[in-house]
Amino acid sequence: MEEKIKEIAKILLNSRYAIALTGAGVSTESGIPDFRGPDGLWIKNPELERKEYEIYEKFLLDPRGYWIDVMEERRIFGGIENAMPNPSHYALAELEKMNIIKYIITQNIDNLHQKAGSKNVIDFHGNISRLRCIKCGNVYDIKEFDIQRILNEGKVPSCKKCSFPLKLDVVYFNEPIPRDVYKKALSEVIECDVMIVAGTSAEVYPAAEFPRIAKNKSNPAKIIEINAEETSLTREGISDYFIKGKTGKILPQIVDEIKKMK
Ligand code: NAD
Ligand code: ZN
Numbered sequence: 001m002e003e004k005i006k007e008i009a010k011i012l013l014n015s016r017y018a019i020a021l022t023g024a025g026v027s028t029e030s031g032i033p034d035f036r037g038p039d040g041l042w043i044k045n046p047e048l049e050r051k052e053y054e055i056y057e058k059f060l061l062d063p064r065g066y067w068i069d070v071m072e073e074r075r076i077f078g079g080i081e082n083a084m085p086n087p088s089h090y091a092l093a094e095l096e097k098m099n100i101i102k103y104i105i106t107q108n109i110d111n112l113h114q115k116a117g118s119k120n121v122i123d124f125h126g127n128i129s130r131l132r133c134i135k136c137g138n139v140y141d142i143k144e145f146d147i148q149r150i151l152n153e154g155k156v157p158s159c160k161k162c163s164f165p166l167k168l169d170v171v172y173f174n175e176p177i178p179r180d181v182y183k184k185a186l187s188e189v190i191e192c193d194v195m196i197v198a199g200t201s202a203e204v205y206p207a208a209e210f211p212r213i214a215k216n217k218s219n220p221a222k223i224i225e226i227n228a229e230e231t232s233l234t235r236e237g238i239s240d241y242f243i244k245g246k247t248g249k250i251l252p253q254i255v256d257e258i259k260k261m262k
Pocket of ligand 1: 022023024025026027028029032033034035036037038107108109110125198199200201202203204226227228229231245246247248
């Protein structure tokens with residue numbers, strides 16, 4: 001294990017353009033459950049998965065009903081907005097400061113990479129601190145709207161440019177990834193020569209394509225996977241290195257090793 005961490009540290013130190021792809025696993029140590037890990041929400045309650053698929057349709061058919069549900073969920077699961085980064089997020093932010101990691105593509109919507117200080121973050125599935133207009137693409141800070149008051153007045157939060165109802169800027173199942181976001185993420189994947197893949201089951205497409213694209217392109221990237229359990233990336237031989245363990249423990253170890261080598 002120690003040898004592997006040293007080798008990975010060396011690869012990162014010698015990389016030209018390293019990026020990271022992160023999933024729900026980097027945030028479980030901040031108290032936010034994942035979907036498919038051993039304690040995942042869906043593993044424990046499959047009904048929730050079915051419900052997830054209906055949310056986007058509900059927004060399209062009944063935006064006010066959608067917002068009433070969102071506010072009710074916030075009352076019940078209100079934790080995400082108040083969650084704090086854990087050592088996984090801080091280690092990745094430090095790698096950016098060292099100019100090793102150039103971009104993070106995260107599937108998480110929890111804003112924790114930004115809270116830990118990372119600047120170059122692509123929120124591939126959106127971010128709960130923003131609202132998005134699916135018609136004109138305009139994005140707003142959630143703080144610009146007093147959502148509860150708007151609902152109490154019998155209205156819905158709507159776009160200041162085109163008046164279309166706004167949605168939380170999170171990508172639900174059956175909802176397309178916004179084009180600008182997809183294009184930016186893909187260009188980072190094409191550019192990278194090393195990709196850290198941390199805390200993702202790599203089951204949700206199109207994000208799960210990224211390590212596969214990075215590995216199979218004409219100038220293949222080295223794939224470094226960190227996860228509490230093996231994934232399809234490990235099994236299919238996409239990962240050049242696999243470290244089994246908690247990202248909150250392994251990522252800081254890698255940072256420490258790099259510091260020793262500098
Ligand atoms: P996932 O639930 O499918 O997989 C999480 C993976 O992380 C699992 O393989 C699990 O073994 C691993 N894991 C859990 N805790 C870990 C730890 N401490 N260290 C290392 N590995 C750990 O998550 P996914 O691949 O991100 O896909 C699920 C989808 O759900 C994503 O699209 C994401 O947007 C969304 N989601 C987001 C959040 C969040 O914002 N924090 C939380 C749950 C789900
Ligand atoms: Zn609009």
